[in-house]
Amino acid sequence: MYGGTSTAGWDCSGFVQWAYAQAGISIPRINQWSVMVQTANPQPGDLVVQNGGVHVGIYVGNGMVISALNPSQGTLLLPASATGTSVYYTLP
Secondary structure, X not given: OOOOEEOOEEOHHHHHHHHHHHOOOOOOOOOHHHHOEEEOOOOOOOEEEEHHHXXXXXXXXXXXXXXXXXXXXXXXXXXXXXXXXEEEEEOO
């Protein structure tokens, strides 16, 4: 759900913010990568920013990302290549 931030309905950044909060990590609602550093060696839990910041998800390993897509598709595990060009960020 566009603008959603809870398990009742979230968009991609709302999902990422919620997931990080479950691990005790506070990140901004928008431009989440602004508190992180870019990495060429992503690890599970790193942020995946796609299509120039239009979409965001969480890297889970083996080239896979979990992210919230749209209400009809929900939150899915997909190959990073499935939703566009990816740039990876990790917490400093």
